[in-house]
Amino acid sequence: xxxxxxxxxxxxxxVEKPIPLQYDLAILAGFDTNALDESRLKNDAxxxxxEYTRDGTQLIINQIFKLPVTSSDLGVMAELPDLVTVLPRxxxxxxxxxxxxxxxxxRKKSKMIYDEATGEWxxxxxxxxxxxxxxxxxxxxxxxxADPFEDQFTKKREVKKERITKNExxxxxxxxxxxIALNQSKGVNDVNTRSLRRTELQKQxxxxxxxxxxxxxxxxxxxxxxxxxxxxxxxxPIIGDVKKEKESSLNILNKVVxxxxxxxxxxxxxxxxxxx
Amino acid sequence: MRQLTEDETKVFFExxxxxxxxxxxxxxxxxxxxxxxxLHNDKVYYMSESLMKQAIxxxxxxxISLGVCFGKFTKSKKFKLHxxxxxxxxxxxxxxxxxxxxxxxxFLYGNNVLKAxxxxxxxxxxxHQGVVIYSxxxxxxxxxxxxxxxxxxxxxxxxxxxxxxxxxxxxxxREQDTLF
Numbered sequence: 001x002x003x004x005x006x007x008x009x010x011x012x013x014x015v016e017k018p019i020p021l022q023y024d025l026a027i028l029a030g031f032d033t034n035a036l037d038e039s040r041l042k043n044d045a046x047x048x049x050x051e052y053t054r055d056g057t058q059l060i061i062n063q064i065f066k067l068p069v070t071s072s073d074l075g076v077m078a079e080l081p082d083l084v085t086v087l088p089r090x091x092x093x094x095x096x097x098x099x100x101x102x103x104x105x106x107r108k109k110s111k112m113i114y115d116e117a118t119g120e121w122x123x124x125x126x127x128x129x130x131x132x133x134x135x136x137x138x139x140x141x142x143x144x145x146a147d148p149f150e151d152q153f154t155k156k157r158e159v160k161k162e163r164i165t166k167n168e169x170x171x172x173x174x175x176x177x178x179x180i181a182l183n184q185s186k187g188v189n190d191v192n193t194r195s196l197r198r199t200e201l202q203k204q205x206x207x208x209x210x211x212x213x214x215x216x217x218x219x220x221x222x223x224x225x226x227x228x229x230x231x232x233x234x235x236x237p238i239i240g241d242v243k244k245e246k247e248s249s250l251n252i253l254n255k256v257v258x259x260x261x262x263x264x265x266x267x268x269x270x271x272x273x274x275x276x
Numbered sequence: 277m278r279q280l281t282e283d284e285t286k287v288f289f290e291x292x293x294x295x296x297x298x299x300x301x302x303x304x305x306x307x308x309x310x311x312x313x314x315l316h317n318d319k320v321y322y323m324s325e326s327l328m329k330q331a332i333x334x335x336x337x338x339x340i341s342l343g344v345c346f347g348k349f350t351k352s353k354k355f356k357l358h359x360x361x362x363x364x365x366x367x368x369x370x371x372x373x374x375x376x377x378x379x380x381x382x383f384l385y386g387n388n389v390l391k392a393x394x395x396x397x398x399x400x401x402x403x404h405q406g407v408v409i410y411s412x413x414x415x416x417x418x419x420x421x422x423x424x425x426x427x428x429x430x431x432x433x434x435x436x437x438x439x440x441x442x443x444x445x446x447x448x449x450r451e452q453d454t455l456f
Contacts, residue, residue, distance in 0.1 A: 236279040238332060242310055242325075249285055249304050249313075256289045257298050267400040 013062065015055045023063050026083040030060045089185060093174045277316040277331065277339060284349065288313070288320055291347070291355045294406035295419060299368035316341075319348040320355075322364070341456040358455055359418060359443040362408070366416035369408035371401045373420070373439050380411050384446040389420060392434035401426045407439055418444030 022031045040048040067078040092100070099106070112121045115130060123129040140152040176194070206228060209216040236245070280288065292300055303311065303322065310325045316339060323331070323343025331342045344364070347357040357365075375383055379393020395412050403425045409417050420439040429438050447455060 235281065238277055238279065238314070239325075239329065240279065245279065245312070246304055246310075248282070249289075250301070252282065252285045253289055253293075253298070253300050253304070256286060257293050257300075265400070267402065271400055 011054070011058075013058060015058050015062075017055075017059070021056070021059055023060065024084040025060075025063060025067065026080050027085065028060065028064075028080075029085075030056055030063070032056055089181075094170070094177070277314050277321075277328075277336070277342075280313055280315050280320065284315065284353075285313075287349070287353065287355050288346075291357055294421075295357075295365045295370070295408065296368040297370050299370070302368060303364060313346070314343075315349075320346045322346055322361075345456050357419070357443065359445055359447045360455060362416050362419065362443070362445065365419055366408050366410075369419075371398045371405050371407045371422070372410055373397050373401075373407045373422070374410045374412055374414075375417070377412060380417060383409065383417060383441065384444050386441055386444060386446060386450070388423075388437045388441045389439040390434065391429065391432040391436045391438050394429065394438050397426050397429060397438070399426055403428070406442075409439065409444075416445075418442070418446075 017032070017034050019032075019034050022033070023029070024031070036052075037048065064078050067080065070077050070079060098104075109124065111124055113124050113130060114120075115122045125131045140156070142148055142150075142152060146152075209219065209228070212219060289300060312323055312325065312328055314321050314323060314328065316336075319341075321341070321343040322345075327343055331339060344360060345358055346361040346364075347355055349355055373389060373394065374396040375389055375393045376395045379389065379395075382393070383389055389409060398407070401407065401422055403422060405422045406419065407422055408419045411417055418441070420442045422439050423437045424432065432438065
């Protein structure tokens with residue numbers, strides 16, 4: 001077989017695209033931002049897409065062949081670069097982790113449920129919902145071993161309130177854990193969210209302490225409360241280093257006037273040129 | 277009495293540079309003797325090294341004034357130039373305005389410079405530029421800020437303002453007790 005027949009049999013390895021592709025070779029992907037040929041897409045979509053895919057694949061393969069290669073007993077291997085595409089990190093909350101271990105399936109539940117007692121559709125939870133655990137019942141039987149003078153209605157309400165606060169605390173913990181994970185992903189390893197919050201709180205306490213008419217001078221102090229130390233102003237000595245002082249003021253001057261400053265008076269130069 | 281901090285120096289130089297530009301160098305870097313800017317009671321004083329060394333032995337409360345007062349820092353930390361700085365401003369001024377003898381009196385009473393009183397003005401003075409104001413016999417009378425550029429002043433009416441009053445030597449009488 002001579003050269004010409006070979007050429008006609010195989011398509012060229014080089015592919016021309018107006019906008020070069022972007023590659024993420026770690027996942028063997030190329031991203032083509034070129035516009036599709038709409039007329040061809042309408043008329044013969046199959047062959048066009050086939051060609052298009054072939055071109056794209058060819059380009060990716062070309063890129064792979066440019067990578068550094070190592071040869072092992074499995075054959076020649078290309079070393080793929082690091083991942084370019086930023087993928088969102090998995091961030092499971094505590095419940096999701098637990099559900100995964102226990103194999104708890106998530107079922108989609110409808111928001112409204114049928115209340116057989118009243119014959120109405122009511123929300124599963126929330127305002128006018130059904131999960132009030134009988135707090136709206138007109139009568140609650142007193143349990144056998146309960147205090148007969150205890151108000152069962154308030155008890156139920158309090159129990160529910162407690163549940164809500166507990167859940168809120170859990171939510172806070174989840175948020176904190178997510179924050180820690182975020183810090184770790186940013187490379188701030190040793191910073192604990194709690195200690196962060198602690199220092200933040202302490203700062204706010206200090207600020208709030210001075211928020212009285214006397215700037216906290218006459219406030220009652222706790223025993224063993226550390227004394228607040230403000231930032232002490234520090235000035236250079238009256239007669240210090242002459243050279244240093246001169247230098248620093250010249251530096252400031254340069255910053256104020258600009259290094260070249262007004263050596264060339266642009267206005268004057270323009271006026272002179274115009275006169276000529 | 278103390279050295280100016282970096283921020284203070286910056287504010288001070290910015291104001292000073294409006295009048296004498298880069299010539300501040302000649303105040304800092306003098307050939308005869310080392311001169312310093314020092315802050316005392318929020319006022320900036322310019323003094324020679326020998327004077328400063330003598331003044332160190334005076335207590336802070338007892339020290340009233342020394343050297344040449346250039347101006348003061350306001351409560352909002354802006355800088356206000358005093359007329360006492362005029363000697364140095366006049367020496368190194370980049371832009372000057374001369375006023376006619378009939379305008380001298382009104383200027384010395386603290387009024388702005390009008391077109392009618394304008395005798396001469398440095399060529400190509402830009403708008404809102406710090407200028408030193410002289411009498412026709414080249415006696416510095418004070419300083420101000422131009423209201424218009426040199427080119428625009430030519431088109432002005434006689435009653436229009438050419439330069440805004442900042443300070444004048446009349447203040448030596450009017451503000452004796454706060455000036456130094």
